[in-house]
Amino acid sequence: MKKILILATLLAFLSGGILPLFSEALSGREILRRMQRNEIYGSMRSEGSWIIRDRFGTREKTFKVYSLGTEKTLIVFTNPEEEGQKILRVGNEIYLYFPDAEEVIRIEGSAMRDSVLGSDFSYEDMTGQKDLLDSYDAILEGEDTIEGKSCYKLRLKAKRPDVVYPMEELWVDKKNYALRRAYYYALSGRKIKELDIGEVRMIKGRAVPVHFVMRDLLKKNSQTEFIISKIEIDVPVDEKLFSLEELSW
Amino acid sequence: MKRILPLVLMIFIFGRLFGEVTTTASLTALSGVIDTDSDVGVVSYLYGSVSFKSKGNRNVRANLQIDADISDRVSLDVSRAFVKVRFPLFRVTLGKTRVSWGEGFFFNAGDVIFEGVELQSDISGNSSGGLSEGLRRETAWLADVYIPLGAFSFLELTGLPFPKETIETASGSLAASSLAIAIMPLDFGRIAGRLVTKLLGVKLEGGALYESDGVTPYASIQGHFFLDWNASARLPIDLGNGDFTAGQPLFSVGAFGMWRAGGRSRLSFRLESRLLPDSLWEEQDTALPGKDPGYALFLYGELSLARSDSVNYYLRSLVSPIDRSALIFTGIDWNIYQGLNLMFQASAQVGDSNDIWGWERFGDLALLTGFRFKY
Numbered sequence: 001m002k003k004i005l006i007l008a009t010l011l012a013f014l015s016g017g018i019l020p021l022f023s024e025a026l027s028g029r030e031i032l033r034r035m036q037r038n039e040i041y042g043s044m045r046s047e048g049s050w051i052i053r054d055r056f057g058t059r060e061k062t063f064k065v066y067s068l069g070t071e072k073t074l075i076v077f078t079n080p081e082e083e084g085q086k087i088l089r090v091g092n093e094i095y096l097y098f099p100d101a102e103e104v105i106r107i108e109g110s111a112m113r114d115s116v117l118g119s120d121f122s123y124e125d126m127t128g129q130k131d132l133l134d135s136y137d138a139i140l141e142g143e144d145t146i147e148g149k150s151c152y153k154l155r156l157k158a159k160r161p162d163v164v165y166p167m168e169e170l171w172v173d174k175k176n177y178a179l180r181r182a183y184y185y186a187l188s189g190r191k192i193k194e195l196d197i198g199e200v201r202m203i204k205g206r207a208v209p210v211h212f213v214m215r216d217l218l219k220k221n222s223q224t225e226f227i228i229s230k231i232e233i234d235v236p237v238d239e240k241l242f243s244l245e246e247l248s249w
Numbered sequence: 250m251k252r253i254l255p256l257v258l259m260i261f262i263f264g265r266l267f268g269e270v271t272t273t274a275s276l277t278a279l280s281g282v283i284d285t286d287s288d289v290g291v292v293s294y295l296y297g298s299v300s301f302k303s304k305g306n307r308n309v310r311a312n313l314q315i316d317a318d319i320s321d322r323v324s325l326d327v328s329r330a331f332v333k334v335r336f337p338l339f340r341v342t343l344g345k346t347r348v349s350w351g352e353g354f355f356f357n358a359g360d361v362i363f364e365g366v367e368l369q370s371d372i373s374g375n376s377s378g379g380l381s382e383g384l385r386r387e388t389a390w391l392a393d394v395y396i397p398l399g400a401f402s403f404l405e406l407t408g409l410p411f412p413k414e415t416i417e418t419a420s421g422s423l424a425a426s427s428l429a430i431a432i433m434p435l436d437f438g439r440i441a442g443r444l445v446t447k448l449l450g451v452k453l454e455g456g457a458l459y460e461s462d463g464v465t466p467y468a469s470i471q472g473h474f475f476l477d478w479n480a481s482a483r484l485p486i487d488l489g490n491g492d493f494t495a496g497q498p499l500f501s502v503g504a505f506g507m508w509r510a511g512g513r514s515r516l517s518f519r520l521e522s523r524l525l526p527d528s529l530w531e532e533q534d535t536a537l538p539g540k541d542p543g544y545a546l547f548l549y550g551e552l553s554l555a556r557s558d559s560v561n562y563y564l565r566s567l568v569s570p571i572d573r574s575a576l577i578f579t580g581i582d583w584n585i586y587q588g589l590n591l592m593f594q595a596s597a598q599v600g601d602s603n604d605i606w607g608w609e610r611f612g613d614l615a616l617l618t619g620f621r622f623k624y
Contacts, residue, residue, distance in 0.1 A: 059559075059588075081588045243399075243400040244401055245403065248395075
């Protein structure tokens with residue numbers, strides 16, 4: 001009888017009585033892990049652009065991205081200024097291809113944090129190399145509402161000195177764990193950037209941000225808009241794409 | 250000029266009719282003042298380039314590119330004209346293009362095909378889309394077979410029918426005129442092969458260039474240990490005299506690092522050296538301006554500060570430690586509008602009158618400003 005009681009209590013816990021309480025008590029780390037899980041695909045093909053707007057006008061760069069698992073990414077730039085330039089990441093290595101020079105350059109270490117084509121994004125950012133859990137401690141600070149969406153509010157504090165932002169604040173959608181807003185701070189505590197997610201698309205059960213805007217608060221009237229115009233997840237992607245042969249083709 | 254224009258029009262029209270073509274053009278216009286030793290002169294020039302690239306076919310690529318250097322005269326060059334075809338196990342490139350062998354940004358002892366960068370190179374990078382492309386502008390007529398041996402290994406064989414001297418003469422001249430030589434003696438040609446692979450995180454490359462009077466084997470390595478580093482070496486062997494010690498070994502080594510410099514700023518540095526150990530280690534009294542009398546050691550240094558997503562400050566220097574002279578180049582590159590870069594540049598020579606670079610010489614100080622527009 002005692003055993004049945006324990007079993008019944010356990011079932012009650014698991015079948016819904018206690019489980020929602022567990023989900024309500026998620027740690028900051030777990031929320032961050034679930035947010036990042038949205039960004040992991042078996043394979044992916046996408047096309048998009050980023051648009052830099054400042055007081056002088058607008059500059060647009062367009063690209064195609066192919067990825068296989070978490071280890072392989074190929075980015076091909078398609079705008080006239082950078083047409084044919086490619087970035088290949090396989091594991092911890094990044095290769096750049098410059099068609100005018102017919103040259104492949106392999107970069108490692110600090111060079112991976114360099115800006116891609118003068119944007120706000122680094123090679124690490126663009127190729128999915130960065131894992132926030134490795135770099136930050138995540139603290140759940142409470143809940144908030146962003147654009148009508150109920151969100152967890154996280155504060156991220158850097159574990160390492162070599163990260164770009166020593167502190168970040170993130171708002172993560174409670175429903176689908178999509179990032180909705182982010183603030184980035186300098187070591188002095190001054191807010192230097194704001195990221196707003198304009199549109200999140202549900203694709204094969206994952207919440208994928210497809211339109212977001214980064215504002216640089218150190219520059220007046222400056223922002224980078226990132227638009228994914230076409231995205232396919234878990235579709236066949238040829239493994240040969242992630243080779244030096246394809247890179248230099 | 251009359252020969253080139255109909256060719257360009259024909260390719261443009263036929264390209265539009267029968268296939269997908271991507272057309273890009275770039276113009277770099279610069280103007281400024283230069284110290285001509287006895288006086289101050291005004292200098293103005295323009296580099297232009299039009300490129301027609303095929304697209305849409307996954308297994309065939311073609312490119313025709315025409316470059317122009319325009320000042321008070323116009324010099325045209327068909328810098329690229331090639332077809333590249335991919336088969337299941339290999340790919341073939343035929344025509345005028347370039348291949349990048351060896352490791353090194355400025356000095357590259359492994360580049361046995363284009364000999365690496367010479368001291369007369371334009372460290373401003375103005376002659377093309379930037380320093381990287383500017384240093385690697387040279388192309389050659391070649392037949393190239395590329396055989397992949399896995400994701401990061403390959404074998405490449407290249408045949409160059411025309412001798413090196415022809416390539417150098419053709420650079421900047423009308424190479425695609427009716428005067429272009431189509432039949433060359435077999436002895437004038439060169440063949441080269443290389444194998445590239447990766448072992449324990451280090452990129453390894455080895456190969457050789459064979460020509461009628463000699464063979465030049467080379468090796469290059471590239472890796473990361475605190476900094477990105479590379480090293481290359483070559484040893485020309487004179488087969489004509491059977492003297493395996495006649496050629497001078499040439500070495501190049503380089504390092505590259507990058508750091509965050511607060512906010513979005515990034516500071517990067519590069520240091521490279523070229524070493525000919527059997528060459529001259531003592532200063533010569535008869536060095537001609539900008540010409541290497543055969544010194545054993547040269548250094549290239551570069552410091553760059555990218556302050557934002559569109560502004561880059563840089564300082565580059567080519568140094569001859571043996572005669573203690575240097576060419577220093579500094580500037581600002583500002584990507585102000587789509588495709589448009591605004592440039593401010595200054596260069597100075599440091600050294601005595603009998604050094605490679607020297608103060609009180611022609612061009613010892615120059616100030617330039619201009620635009621680069623790619624569209």
